Amino acid sequence: MTEIQSHTVGGIRHKTVGYLGGKRLESPEIACDLLLARLLGCRHLEVALHNADVLSPPRVEAMRRAVKRLADGEPVQYILGETEFMGHRIKVDRRVLIPRPETEVLVSTVLACAELWKQPEVRVTDVGTGSGCIAVSIARERPQARLLALDISEEALELARENAAKLGVDGQIVFACAEMADVLEPETVDIVVSNPPYVRSFDWERLAPQVRDYEPRVALDGGKSGLDIIAAVAEDAMIALREGGGLFLEVGAGQAQEVASMLESCDYRDVAVIRDLAGCERIVSARRG
Numbered sequence: 001m002t003e004i005q006s007h008t009v010g011g012i013r014h015k016t017v018g019y020l021g022g023k024r025l026e027s028p029e030i031a032c033d034l035l036l037a038r039l040l041g042c043r044h045l046e047v048a049l050h051n052a053d054v055l056s057p058p059r060v061e062a063m064r065r066a067v068k069r070l071a072d073g074e075p076v077q078y079i080l081g082e083t084e085f086m087g088h089r090i091k092v093d094r095r096v097l098i099p100r101p102e103t104e105v106l107v108s109t110v111l112a113c114a115e116l117w118k119q120p121e122v123r124v125t126d127v128g129t130g131s132g133c134i135a136v137s138i139a140r141e142r143p144q145a146r147l148l149a150l151d152i153s154e155e156a157l158e159l160a161r162e163n164a165a166k167l168g169v170d171g172q173i174v175f176a177c178a179e180m181a182d183v184l185e186p187e188t189v190d191i192v193v194s195n196p197p198y199v200r201s202f203d204w205e206r207l208a209p210q211v212r213d214y215e216p217r218v219a220l221d222g223g224k225s226g227l228d229i230i231a232a233v234a235e236d237a238m239i240a241l242r243e244g245g246g247l248f249l250e251v252g253a254g255q256a257q258e259v260a261s262m263l264e265s266c267d268y269r270d271v272a273v274i275r276d277l278a279g280c281e282r283i284v285s286a287r288r289g
Helices: 009-022 028-040 044-050 057-071 076-080 101-112 133-141 154-166 201-206 228-240 256-265
Strands: 082-085 088-091 122-127 145-151 173-177 189-194 241-250 268-275 281-288
Touching: 009 028, 009 044, 009 057, 028 044, 028 057, 028 076, 057 076, 076 082, 088 133, 088 154, 101 133, 101 189, 101 241, 101 281, 122 133, 122 228, 133 145, 133 154, 133 173, 145 154, 154 173, 189 228, 228 241, 228 256, 256 268, 256 281
Parallel strands: 122 145, 122 189, 145 173, 189 241
Antiparallel strands: 082 088, 241 281, 268 281
């Protein structure tokens, strides 16, 4: 990055946004403000209020190092070590997938299913928990939830445990490095929720470099069809769920109708497709008959 002549927040922001724009970085203004907000100790929407503030030389140098990492393609969430999800600060690093807004729709869909939350204790299984963002968010909103968070990566589970403890819900969640079929008895779960890998293996090299080069492939690669893991989760959930229990899946763009048909062929009922905030068919829900 070229030398920053002004050490005011406004000057640094102007120079940084122009530099990152030349690197074809998506939303350089937001990324820049997130970095500055960390240095200023404020929310990123408040950065403009500090335009006249002067940063000390150590903070200017910290900003320069962070911008270099951004320019090299590293996601800003990994640089910061956290991201916001469902109103909570979730720790993230290269051990886990960065939570997306689409997954907030998945969590909101689970929370909105009032019929499943009538019991004094509701057993929920989060398959492929990653950072733990789904399990932690559900636990924060539903004190009666008793969660089992599963992942095949022990490294991811270490971070998920940190997030649960940080947000005060570790007493509600059991974490296990296992497959659903290995740890659950038949008909013992009220809700199964999952944001499974759904990228086709063939499409891996076509992903944006920020995703392909930094985020864990195991959390994204859904096999040849992109539906291999989804199919396995649906099959295992049919056994684990109690009668009337709910299955909630996040799927890739263009996959929802195929997944809905798959669930119907597995004898799920009340299959529904929910769109995300961009209007894409993103969530598929169903009930065990």
